[in-house]
Amino acid sequence: MIPYGRQQITQADVDAVSEVLRSDWITQGPTVPRFESELQSYCGVSHAVAVNSATAALHLACVALGLGPGDRFWTSPVTFIASAACGLYCGAEVDFVDIDPETYNMSVEALASKLELAKREGVLPKVVIPVHLGGQSCDMQEIWALSEQYGFRVIEDASHALGGTYLGEPVGSCRYSDIAVFSFHPVKIVTTGEGGVALTNDAELAERMSSIRSHGITRDADKMQCAPDGPWYYEQLELGYNYRMTDIQAALGASQLQRLDDYISRRNEIARRYDAELLGLPLILPHVRETVYSAFHLYIVRIDPVLSPVSHLEAFELLRENGIGVNLHYIPLPVQPFYQRMGFRIDDFPCAQHYYATAISLPVFPGLSHSQQEVVVKTLQRVLSA
Ligand SMILES: *Cc1c(COP(=O)(O)O)cnc(C)c1O
Numbered sequence: 001m002i003p004y005g006r007q008q009i010t011q012a013d014v015d016a017v018s019e020v021l022r023s024d025w026i027t028q029g030p031t032v033p034r035f036e037s038e039l040q041s042y043c044g045v046s047h048a049v050a051v052n053s054a055t056a057a058l059h060l061a062c063v064a065l066g067l068g069p070g071d072r073f074w075t076s077p078v079t080f081i082a083s084a085a086c087g088l089y090c091g092a093e094v095d096f097v098d099i100d101p102e103t104y105n106m107s108v109e110a111l112a113s114k115l116e117l118a119k120r121e122g123v124l125p126k127v128v129i130p131v132h133l134g135g136q137s138c139d140m141q142e143i144w145a146l147s148e149q150y151g152f153r154v155i156e157d158a159s160h161a162l163g164g165t166y167l168g169e170p171v172g173s174c175r176y177s178d179i180a181v182f183s184f185h186p187v188k189i190v191t192t193g194e195g196g197v198a199l200t201n202d203a204e205l206a207e208r209m210s211s212i213r214s215h216g217i218t219r220d221a222d223k224m225q226c227a228p229d230g231p232w233y234y235e236q237l238e239l240g241y242n243y244r245m246t247d248i249q250a251a252l253g254a255s256q257l258q259r260l261d262d263y264i265s266r267r268n269e270i271a272r273r274y275d276a277e278l279l280g281l282p283l284i285l286p287h288v289r290e291t292v293y294s295a296f297h298l299y300i301v302r303i304d305p306v307l308s309p310v311s312h313l314e315a316f317e318l319l320r321e322n323g324i325g326v327n328l329h330y331i332p333l334p335v336q337p338f339y340q341r342m343g344f345r346i347d348d349f350p351c352a353q354h355y356y357a358t359a360i361s362l363p364v365f366p367g368l369s370h371s372q373q374e375v376v377v378k379t380l381q382r383v384l385s386a
Contacts, residue, residue: 002372003325005187005297006365008259016255020247031247035254036197042257043172045180045199047206050250051213054159054183054196056243058086058129061155061179061198064208067092067127074114075129075157076106077332077352083131083157084333092126094342096334098349102287104300104359105138106130107351108146115150124150131157134329134361135189135267135295136288137166140176159183160297162190163264167291174201179209184249189263189295190256192249216240259366266366267296270373274299274362277377281384282307284358298329302358308384312358318383319360324376327361 020031036048051057067073069091075083077096084094097114100107111128118124128147130138140156147154154177161171162182172180179202182188184195200206211218216238221228224235271294275285284302288294303312310318319326332352334344346353363376 001320001323001325002363002368002376003365004327004361004363006367007186007191008263008365008367010255010259012258013252013255016251017248020251023247025247027244027246027248029247031250031254032245035245035250035257038254038257039172039182039197039199042260043170043174043180043199045172045174046201047199047203049198049200049206049209049213050245050253051196051198051243052245052249053082053194053243054157054181054185055082055086056213056241057181057183057196057198058082058155058157059089059241060209060212060243061181061205062086062090062092062127063212064205065127065153065155065178071126072123073127073129074111074125076131076133077334077346077349078104078133078330078355079131079157079333080159080330081333081336082159083129084339087127087129095125096344096349096352097128099133099351099355101351101354103136103138103289104133104355105136106143108139108142110351111143112146115146119150125152127153127155129155129157131159132161132164132171132295134286134298134300135160135164136286137161137164137171137292137294139289139291140166141291144176153178156180159185159188159196161295162188163260164295165293171295172199174199178202179205184253187297189297190253190260192245192253192256195245195249195253211238212240213243214240215242263366264293264295267364268294270364270368271296271299273373274301274364274377278380281380282309283380283384296364299362299364300329300359301362302355303360305358310383312360315383316360319379322379322383324379325363328356328359329361332356 039048067090071092073087098110156177164171184192282304
């Protein structure tokens with residue numbers, strides 16, 4: 001089976017991890033801060049807080065922005081579970097903003113009209129979490145302008161988009177957001193096994209997130225409320241978690257980061273070849289905005305329901321049967337039993353509903369060979385010919 005995504009681990013990665021394993025610090029050592037500063041300089045952002053998953057990073061971001069019971073937050077219905085779970089952990093109430101039919105990201109038009117309505121009803125969100133689906137940045141400039149108009153904070157779920165750019169700047173620069181989050185799960189752009197990071201230009205938010213990452217504990221005398229009564233002294237200032245990344249993970253991440261630009265070029269090369277070779281099939285191919293250089297975490301095609309001789313389900317099954325590990329990113333959250341029980345209905349998000357009925361993620365990862373990609377293309381041509 002040719003998978004839809006796969007990590008690449010080189011000898012250099014193995015060596016970097018071995019080095020940490022043989023060192024004095026396998027966690028809370030110098031490698032996590034080094035990885036953080038490399039991410040910071042890559043993204044052109046002032047602060048990076050590395051944690052053990054993007055889910056943890058999203059949760060920290062919500063806590064740092066003060067999201068709590070009685071507050072509302074909005075995200076995209078077409079995303080992974082974690083983009084909405086993070087705010088629910090804080091006791092806030094979730095709602096969704098339908099997607100753009102071209103990019104499948106949160107629609108700015110839908111957001112603007114939902115905000116106008118919410119303002120009239122006095123139910124504005126405190127936080128909005130746009131998701132850069134498949135590696136394509138959302139229209140952040142427009143979303144940021146709306147945040148200034150309506151007074152909400154912005155967390156970019158950039159789990160798919162490390163290495164991409166928006167208006168010529170790296171995703172993660174936080175030019176148009178309060179906090180941006182990346183994931184280092186093995187299917188994502190670079191991996192640490194499990195891992196994530198929260199980036200921000202706001203020193204206070206960074207401070208808050210790094211405190212909560214490690215039990216809300218400080219050993220910094222300047223931040224303590226009492227005078228230390230001995231050299232053993234530390235203070236718990238607030239309730240936190242253990243969301244720390246290990247140095248073993250950071251070593252893998254830092255080593256992977258050195259190949260990031262090559263990875264993104266390769267992903268774009270694969271995307272361009274699909275663009276060229278799938279043209280003419282009854283498929284809707286990805287549309288990348290002119291403002292964006294996509295990281296192409298995913299290459300999502302949609303079955304043209306009018307022109308395709310086979311249904312979405314048939315195409316999906318035939319591809320799997322023929323060894324193509326296609327996938328669907330994602331089952332819209334309002335479809336999940338958990339959200340159904342909260343009263344959400346997918347008909348309220350017609351673009352997400354239509355997306356779900358047509359989308360297929362094709363294999364795209366740096367190690368996908370030319371001949372493997374040819375097999376994917378040939379199989380699609382066969383499956384989609386009447
Ligand atoms: C993978 C992913 C996450 C969660 O990442 P983890 O590191 O696995 O916690 C969150 N949001 C999106 C959009 C993702 O794809």
